[in-house]
Amino acid sequence: MSVVEVTRRGEVTVRDLSKSFTLNGQRLNVLRDLQLDVQGGEALAIVGPSGCGKTTLLRVLAGLESPDRGEVLIDGHPVQGVGTERAIIFQEPRLLPWLKVLGNVSFGLQVRGTPRDSAEARARHYIRLVGLAEFEDAFPRQLSGGMAQRVGIARALTVQPEILLLDEPLGALDAMTKLTMQEELARIWREEKVTMILVTHDLEEAIYLADRVLVLPKEKGTVPRLIEVDLPRSRDRSDAHFVEMRRRLMAEFGLH
Amino acid sequence: MTFQTIDTSLGGSVEAPSGAALLRRGVAGAGRALRRYGLLFGFLAFWQIGSSLGWINPTVFPPLDKILAATWTGVVGGALLDDIAISLQRSGLAFAAAVGLGIPLGLFMGQIRAVEQALDPILQFFRQTSALALYPVFILLLGLGEASKVFVIFWATLFPILLATIGGVKEVDRKLIEMAATFGASRATIFRRVVLPASVPSIFVGLRLSATTALLLLIAAEMIGANKGLGFQVMNAQYNFQIPQMFAAILLLAVLGLSANAALVTLQRRLCRWADLSH
Numbered sequence: 233m234s235v236v237e238v239t240r241r242g243e244v245t246v247r248d249l250s251k252s253f254t255l256n257g258q259r260l261n262v263l264r265d266l267q268l269d270v271q272g273g274e275a276l277a278i279v280g281p282s283g284c285g286k287t288t289l290l291r292v293l294a295g296l297e298s299p300d301r302g303e304v305l306i307d308g309h310p311v312q313g314v315g316t317e318r319a320i321i322f323q324e325p326r327l328l329p330w331l332k333v334l335g336n337v338s339f340g341l342q343v344r345g346t347p348r349d350s351a352e353a354r355a356r357h358y359i360r361l362v363g364l365a366e367f368e369d370a371f372p373r374q375l376s377g378g379m380a381q382r383v384g385i386a387r388a389l390t391v392q393p394e395i396l397l398l399d400e401p402l403g404a405l406d407a408m409t410k411l412t413m414q415e416e417l418a419r420i421w422r423e424e425k426v427t428m429i430l431v432t433h434d435l436e437e438a439i440y441l442a443d444r445v446l447v448l449p450k451e452k453g454t455v456p457r458l459i460e461v462d463l464p465r466s467r468d469r470s471d472a473h474f475v476e477m478r479r480r481l482m483a484e485f486g487l488h
Numbered sequence: 489m490t491f492q493t494i495d496t497s498l499g500g501s502v503e504a505p506s507g508a509a510l511l512r513r514g515v516a517g518a519g520r521a522l523r524r525y526g527l528l529f530g531f532l533a534f535w536q537i538g539s540s541l542g543w544i545n546p547t548v549f550p551p552l553d554k555i556l557a558a559t560w561t562g563v564v565g566g567a568l569l570d571d572i573a574i575s576l577q578r579s580g581l582a583f584a585a586a587v588g589l590g591i592p593l594g595l596f597m598g599q600i601r602a603v604e605q606a607l608d609p610i611l612q613f614f615r616q617t618s619a620l621a622l623y624p625v626f627i628l629l630l631g632l633g634e635a636s637k638v639f640v641i642f643w644a645t646l647f648p649i650l651l652a653t654i655g656g657v658k659e660v661d662r663k664l665i666e667m668a669a670t671f672g673a674s675r676a677t678i679f680r681r682v683v684l685p686a687s688v689p690s691i692f693v694g695l696r697l698s699a700t701t702a703l704l705l706l707i708a709a710e711m712i713g714a715n716k717g718l719g720f721q722v723m724n725a726q727y728n729f730q731i732p733q734m735f736a737a738i739l740l741l742a743v744l745g746l747s748a749n750a751a752l753v754t755l756q757r758r759l760c761r762w763a764d765l766s767h
Contacts, residue, residue: 294670314670326667330685330762343673343681371762391671 241272241307242317242394242427244293249302251288262288265302266456268446272307272394275421275428277438280448281485286431287399289448293429294320294397306395316344319393323400325380327372333359333383334368340391351390358386361420378409382416389424396421398430402437414440418466435481439474440467447484457484550732558732559739568721572740575718578634579706579744582641586698590649591691597650598657598687599679611650619644620708632713641705645698652694656687689763692756699748707741718744 246268252261262285270276278286291297293304295314304311306318319340327336338355342348359368362382372380381401388396401417402410418441421428432438438445439461447457459481463473532552538544539551562568597604623640630636660683668678710719718737725734 296666296670314672316672318670320667320670322663322667324663326663328664328682328685330688330760339668339681340671343668343671343677373762 243272243307244268244270244395244427244429245305245308246293247303247305249289249292249304250300251285251292251297252300253288263292263299270427270429272427273425274444275430275442276444276446277442278429278431278446278448279433279435279438279481281450282433284448284450286448290320290397290399290429290431293395294318296320316391317394319388319391319396321381321384321388321396321398321401323403325372325377325384327380327383327387329372332369332371333364333375336372336383337386337390340387344391354392355386355390358389359383361389361423362386362416376409378405378413381405381413385417385420389420393426395427395429396424398428398432400431400433403433410434410437415466417441422465435478436469439463439477439481440469445481447481459484547731550735554732555735555739558730559736562733562736563740568718568736568740571716571718571721571737572744574716575706575710575741575744578638578709578717579641579702582638582645582705583699583702585638585642586645586649586702587695590646590694590698591653594650594653594691594694595657595684595687598654599683604654604658611647615647615651619705623709623712627713637709637714640709641702644705645702648697648701649691649694652690652697653687656690656694657683659690660686689756689760692752692760696749696752699752700745703741703745703748 246266249263249266249268250261251263252259254260262283266289278289280286288297292299293311295311295318306315328339331339334352334355337359338348338351341351341354346354356365356368359365362385364379364382364386367375367379372383375383381404385401398417402413405413414437417428421441428441430438430441442461445459445461447459449456461477463471463477467474535544535549536552539546539549559568563572597607619640622643623636626636626639626643630639664682664686665678668682673681706717707719707722710717711723714720718741721737722734722741725731725737
């Protein structure tokens with residue numbers, strides 16, 4: 233029961249993208265001449281060692297940072313700043329502590345000028361979708377870490393983006409909650425038919441959720457690699473092909 | 489999909505208490521009250537008994553019943569009503585002016601870095617200059633009337649609220665602001681929906697500090713150059729050696745301070761239900 237219209241595409245194109253930082257007077261090339269095509273409705277995971285620029289890439293895609301060179305196109309239009317067709321799920325839930333769950337989830341729509349009633353009606357739909365219907369009137373401090381992150385996910389979905397950008401969304405959760413939330417994300421992606429770009433340091437999470445995995449290297453000069461995850465959904469972590477896939481991906485990082 | 493870890497304390501039902509449970513609760517409540525107010529009660533009892541039996545000098549510390557009687561006569565008889573009214577007017581006017589200027593200016597300074605950096609040194613300089621030291625200057629400028637009194641109270645009251653507001657705005661979590669920006673919120677919307685609510689707790693810290701300061705300066709100002717007001721009555725009663733009347737005025741000032749604080753705490757509870765109010 234998707235609310236997303238079929239006419240939407242959610243296609244992301246990255247052309248010759250370069251971004252560098254100056255740290256202690258030293259110039260660090262984080263991203264260099266990156267090319268990337270993400271189809272509408274695709275799930276792409278970005279993995280790599282810390283400092284490889286995966287979060288930077290996501291922030292550029294989100295419009296929170298601008299590239300030094302190159303451009304990002306969404307459905308063929310160049311990106312300028314943040315846009316309503318993209319929504320971000322951060323590592324921390326980033327909930328407003330003075331708003332209840334309902335207020336937080338409808339926040340994105342309300343700041344865009346949607347009247348409160350219709351914003352809350354749509355928010356309720358997504359609160360149900362993430363399984364928090366009973367907690368509509370709870371304040372964030374009353375929620376566990378996993379529940380708070382669900383609220384953040386519902387808030388991003390409520391604005392009905394074409395593209396969902398996730399910055400290590402499950403990184404701060406405990407192992408058990410993380411597994412449940414991965415299943416949850418897989419289900420939401422299937423139901424909402426959005427493009428999902430996920431930054432993670434968890435290789436298993438990448439294989440579980442993504443159609444393709446972009447591996448960003450630490451050493452400069454090595455080219456980023458795209459790896460196809462050709463496994464049927466829904467995926468089984470202990471399946472032989474899954475295990476084989478994980479071994480291949482770990483080998484990319486010199487791990488065995 | 490179901491979640492076994494759902495916190496039941498939110499939707500938990502409250503069963504009707506039985507008689508024994510009510511009694512237990514009553515005893516527990518009395519115990520709590522004793523722990524909290526026992527020492528205060530002991531102090532007051534010691535004062536009353538010690539003064540009546542002559543352990544402490546009753547001319548300096550008259551028994552409590554005499555003080556309460558003097559307070560009662562003063563308030564009900566109307567002799568102190570004028571003083572209470574004028575004191576409330578002075579501190580109220582000054583406090584309102586400080587809040588009216590301090591909060592908007594603080595919000596503005598906290599938002600715009602250049603303004604804050606330009607104004608901060610001069611603010612720190614003014615803040616560190618005692619308001620009472622400046623009182624003679626204010627008297628020279630504004631005369632010995634109401635204006636100089638209200639102004640000296642206003643001067644001292646402004647800084648706690650102003651600095652607390654600036655601090656509150658500056659400490660708003662950048663990540664929340666960024667989150668709001670990613671949803672396309674304009675600068676004004678971010679201010680209204682994120683910065684302002686996030687600053688409310690520290691604004692209240694400032695309000696409570698300012699209220700205390702207002703009363704403190706009120707008494708000092710009234711002791712120095714007034715012929716009315718509770719602070720004046722404290723000094724006046726002491727000159728005339730009316731010690732119970734002196735303590736009556738002190739008691740009324742304490743009550744004034746306590747009620748101002750209680751009013752602010754109540755308002756804070758109502759506005760900041762979301763924050764952890766453990767203190």
